[in-house]
Amino acid sequence: MTPGRERGLTALLCAAGSGLALLAAGRTWATVHAGDSITPVAHQLSGRDLGGAPGACALAGLAALAALFATSGRVRAAIGALTAAFGAGVVYASTAAVRDSRVLDAAGERSTLVSLDAHPAIDVNLWWMVSVTGGVVLAVGGLLTLVRGARWPGMSSRYDRASGRRAPAPAAAKAAAATGDAGATGDAGEEAGADASALWKSLDRGEDPTARRSGRP
Template sequence: MSPSPVTDTTSSDSRPPVGGASRRPPLVWALVCAAGAGAVLLAAGREWARVRYGAGGGSPLGLVTLTGSDLAAYLGPAALASLAAVVAVLVARGMWRRLIGVVVALGGVAAVLGAFTGVRRDTILAAAAERSALSAAGGAAYEAGAAWPAVTVAGGIILVGAGIVAVARASRWPGMSERYERRGAGSPPPARGPRAAGSAPGSAAGSAMGARADRERELWDALDRGDDPTADGDGAGTS
């Protein structure tokens, strides 16, 4: 009895994801970060508290409305910095991605702290006193909302979680210059030799185009390594 053939399935199962599957994690991460930073930025411009002066007796002397940015001035800059860091993570590579992920997480921490400190009584009264001269005229009563500070906390938590994910996994995400990288170990090498040179009447032109493509790939590889291809006197000539 002859032994039955065994089918090797390891090569197909162990292939790394290619195309859209490999780019899905960073795109999802970027959308989540943008949602968190957008929530913080939106809430920072909304009304968080109102302060009425002279409310002890008679008609109030004045009313001061305060936004989230009035109570915590760093909310807007923290959200904008997080948005900029999202783009930077997609462009950067290696250890820089982890450092930028830390920036995203710190922006989320700042948003959460701003939400909690912004609804405190002393913070509200101090911000109102800076914006109205009626603070010295009499007593003050304040009203603080909870909806927009809660949105700020939610956005900050999203940014903190996204920053942690970036620190842990962003170094393995594909970069925007991935199409200029070398072919992987499982990709077939470009056709060369007598077969490629004599396969068609226009093989001379094809060889020239192949050499030019190889030269461009070498230049991009040098840029990815941080080298200056123009500093190499032997390989920096014009093609």
């Protein structure tokens, strides 16, 4: 696999991980049923209701993805380390968000009736696991960037190669122009030499060269 293709696949991993985490953040993670309160209630809590950390880490991972193409060398490796940290943050925050204490606190913030029930029922679905999966995928992409990112080409490398191929053109044009000027100078010199030789030969024969130029016989 070429370094450029490896970079592209790693970028897809990071984008997929961040996308999964952001998708899951808007879905319902838990439902709290308070049947023993004055009025029975059921509150559905999304990932954002339980905490904004998973979504924030996913957004940071997307920002790091843009820097993955714009940087190179050790800077790119540092971006990979940050991306892996963002992925780990998504995993930790998603796991912590579905703890019973956190779910009850979030439900209590939305309705005081939940706190009146001594034993509310908590139903947690699997959307938080989707967020965890996204964090793992994002972390893997960051680790790949950390380990192998220094070998990948930068975004401007192809433009540098193209400019390097076009650079000799002006020099070649100058050389061609210089050669043409030298040739023209040489031709002019040869013509001047021929005229001088013809003049001396006519003088040796006793001819008047001025008379021939003026048109006299």
